[in-house]
Amino acid sequence: MRKPFVAGNWKMNTDGQSSVDLAKAVASGASETAGGSVSVAVIPPFVYLQSVAQAVSSHHIAVGAQDVYFEQKGAFTGEISTAMLKDVGCTYVLCGHSERRHVIGETDELINKKMLAALGGGLLPILCVGELLEQRDAGQTETVVAEQVRAGLTGLSDEKLSVVTIAYEPVWAIGTGRTATPQQAQEVHAFIRSLLAELYDRRAAQDMRILYGGSVNAANAKELMSQEDVDGSLVGGASLKPDEFVEIIQAAVS
Numbered sequence: 001m002r003k004p005f006v007a008g009n010w011k012m013n014t015d016g017q018s019s020v021d022l023a024k025a026v027a028s029g030a031s032e033t034a035g036g037s038v039s040v041a042v043i044p045p046f047v048y049l050q051s052v053a054q055a056v057s058s059h060h061i062a063v064g065a066q067d068v069y070f071e072q073k074g075a076f077t078g079e080i081s082t083a084m085l086k087d088v089g090c091t092y093v094l095c096g097h098s099e100r101r102h103v104i105g106e107t108d109e110l111i112n113k114k115m116l117a118a119l120g121g122g123l124l125p126i127l128c129v130g131e132l133l134e135q136r137d138a139g140q141t142e143t144v145v146a147e148q149v150r151a152g153l154t155g156l157s158d159e160k161l162s163v164v165t166i167a168y169e170p171v172w173a174i175g176t177g178r179t180a181t182p183q184q185a186q187e188v189h190a191f192i193r194s195l196l197a198e199l200y201d202r203r204a205a206q207d208m209r210i211l212y213g214g215s216v217n218a219a220n221a222k223e224l225m226s227q228e229d230v231d232g233s234l235v236g237g238a239s240l241k242p243d244e245f246v247e248i249i250q251a252a253v254s
């Protein structure tokens, strides 16, 4: 039985005070509505990780980072290591978010290095995959997603895979207000699960939490997350509104 998981990616938003206020509002709303039946994480900008982690430390809510570098230390100006993230209270880390793939230019090879580093450093990675609109229109969704999943998981043992989460986020649905239909999401999630069964085994595939992301809000969350292979959501814009984010967490309670 897969426990639902809802994570809020704050991207490059909030400031010192509003990040702590938002985290506290989410933490208290989440414990009232879901009471531990849903895994919840907030993913603030790096500079607010520590204060957010302190603000939610007495709640059932985890903190994640939006990115990590694969080297452990040294002359890598501007980068952040897994040990630094652990040190400030992080549990999760996003790897290969579409904005890092398509705005910053991260490759599958780099994302795989980050996945391996995250796991080696005791963080739980969330591998983000998803196709561009032109790729969907050209009928390439499965090819693109399969390549991203294969590449992202290269070199991961069965044991390491068991702590990975995958987020399917069609790029055309992120921040656009255009959500995949529940059927479109289910089709790709089922495809990813069958691919995992091929790459690993049926058990590993059944245990993997696969989140949907892309303009999830309080109105569409329930139907998306009630699909058989959709185990939660990775939420961007709506995670900045505490009441709406708590409604999405509530929608994940099965």
Ligand code: PEP
Pocket: 009, 011, 169, 173, 174, 175, 176, 177, 213, 214, 215, 216, 234, 235, 236, 237, 238
């Ligand atoms: C995201 O940032 O991963 C995301 C899905 O954003 P939004 O919910 O705003 O589309």
